[in-house]
Amino acid sequence: MFCRNCGFQCDDNTSYCPNCGMRLNSAQPQSAYSDNHRETPQDDAKTLSIAGFVLSFVMPVIGLVLSIIAYNQAKAFATSSRTFAKAGIIISAIAIGLSLLAVILMIALFSNLVTGIIYEYTYISTSMVNLL
Numbered sequence: 606m607f608c609r610n611c612g613f614q615c616d617d618n619t620s621y622c623p624n625c626g627m628r629l630n631s632a633q634p635q636s637a638y639s640d641n642h643r644e645t646p647q648d649d650a651k652t653l654s655i656a657g658f659v660l661s662f663v664m665p666v667i668g669l670v671l672s673i674i675a676y677n678q679a680k681a682f683a684t685s686s687r688t689f690a691k692a693g694i695i696i697s698a699i700a701i702g703l704s705l706l707a708v709i710l711m712i713a714l715f716s717n718l719v720t721g722i723i724y725e726y727t728y729i730s731t732s733m734v735n736l737l
């Protein structure tokens with residue numbers, strides 16, 4: 606084999622170049638390290654996207670935040686985590702919208718109820734006054 610640093614023809618069994626001292630088979634452990642390094646964020650994105658997907662049903666606000674983070678992390682990888690994260694964003698957005706709608710409806714219903722009671726109360730009292 607030839608040294609990658611200086612081009613000196615070295616013995617296949619030596620791990621260091623006798624000419625310049627460069628480590629000859631340094632490519633292998635380095636790529637193994639970067640493979641490990643690449644796997645970790647992908648797994649993180651997967652876990653995060655599933656967590657965000659599940660949480661979007663239970664706690665939509667937290668689910669939305671987690672899904673957005675997972676989506677940003679999973680953007681680099683063409684994996685199922687991206688689909689999960691996207692689904693989590695959509696579901697939590699719908700859930701947030703629905704709960705906001707429910708709150709608005711409840712407020713509207715409650716205020717209707719209050720004005721209805723006031724209206725009925727004044728109606729009853731005026732009819733009682735009329736009776737007397």
Ligand SMILES: [Zn+2]
Pocket residue numbers: 608609610611612613622623624625626627
């Ligand atoms: Zn060399």
